[in-house]
Amino acid sequence: MLVQDAHRLRAVGDWTLPHYARLREAVAKIHEAESVDLQQLGELDTSGAALLVDLLGPETVRDIGQWAPNLPTERQALLEAVANATRTPPFAPPSPRSNPLAALAGLGQVVEQLAKQQLKLVAFIGLTLSTLLATLVTPWRWRVTSLVAHVQQSGLNAIPIVALLTFLVGAVVAFLGATVLRDFGATIYTVNLVTYSFLREFGVLLAAILLAGRTASAFTAQIGSMKANEELDALRAQGLNPIELLVLPRVLAMMISLPILTLIGMLSGMLGGALVCAFALDITPTQFLTILQRDIPLRHFLVGMSKAPLFAFLVAVIGCLEGFKASASAQSVGEHTTSSVVQSIFMVILLDALAALFFMEMGW
Structure with a gap:
């Protein structure tokens, strides 16, 4: 569960699949937090790690080794893996079809593939x-x-x-x-x-x-x-x-x-x-x-x-x-x-x- 005290937000108890629905409601109310105290965190699985990534953001979780150094190594690895999995690739706008350079580049790629083949x-x-x-x-x-x-x-x-x-x-x-x-x-x-x-x-x-x-x-x-x-x-x-x-x-x-x-x-x-x-x-x-x-x-x-x-x-x-x-x-x-x-x-x-x-x- 999430506990909001006067100083900071704390994650308490087990963050596992049986508690997913209740934890998701709590995370939805908080929206996004800058940091969470994980000292009292109990059991953690992939579903709980995904909720923590949603709460903190992927970039913050990737730096978990800096702001939560006392967290066990296996849990840090789990959170980092989930954060990397949720990373969205940068959006590349499609090149205009009428661009002759784009058509020439596509032709060059085809020729290169044929040559390699x-x-x-x-x-x-x-x-x-x-x-x-x-x-x-x-x-x-x-x-x-x-x-x-x-x-x-x-x-x-x-x-x-x-x-x-x-x-x-x-x-x-x-x-x-x-x-x-x-x-x-x-x-x-x-x-x-x-x-x-x-x-x-x-x-x-x-x-x-x-x-x-x-x-x-x-x-x-x-x-x-x-x-x-x-x-x-x-x-x-x-x-x-x-x-x-x-x-x-x-x-x-x-x-x-x-x-x-x-x-x-x-x-x-x-x-x-x-x-x-x-x-x-x-x-x-x-x-x-x-x-x-x-x-x-x-x-x-x-x-x-x-x-x-x-x-x-x-x-x-x-x-x-x-x-x-x-x-x-x-x-x-x-x-x-x-x-x-x-x-x-x-x-x-x-x-x-x-x-x-x-x-x-x-x-x-």
Whole structure:
């Protein structure tokens, strides 16, 4: 309770939760005091400390060691902790939206974040490659079982969706090509359009984008959940390397799976185009295969297949890195899972565009 005598205000008795209602009424009547005598204070818990902070003010309570030096240390610490918890951050007025400097500063922050993100990616790629080189010379450290399991999850289980999607895209490309080429009397070149597009671009690009959305997100969620459950700390405590144990099998599995899926995507896309040619353009499958064998050089197939391991490596590394960056919360795991999908698709499309320019300049 609070006792007001002729000289000063005194806190008497227990300031605990059972007495909170009565104490709150007494504090409300006093409003704010410059100092309170705490010599006769009984028991004190968080609720009582909050009332004393309301009565004296956070700034006064933070200096309790000066004006109440005889108070036990644990009670001083409790009052200071409650006072610090009730500290309100200074109000920062929002910057005007029309301020060009504020917009430029925001753009600079975004660019800085992107630069830091790319530096982390480059560093993680270097760490992965160094661990891979160290593991290749020690066969007893290979994780063959984990590698086979990830090949099945990321490769074999993705065959139906990759085949279906590329088949439908091949049919659409053939329809669009026939619509345009019909005006020039050159519908026979629909075969060249479909084969060129799927051998060089669509086969590997669609497979990589599907794996970026399907597998990279799974890698991030798996590793992020392990970090949230402190399983990564347990692996390190046992002397195991998380990069060797978790990252390398996933990266190698993607580098094995994506070329296979790329080949399946190429075949499925050309099959969809061949069916459209057969039913809509009166180009028989025999004619389609003859034109494919006669007019389409092998280098276009090699160009498409050469991009598959690079795309697979980047997608897997980005998915694993975002998993390691997640914190111990479900929200963080979800945010980094989304980030891994966006980054993977962006990097795949960017590298595909750069590769297309390079091969065009080289005449390949």
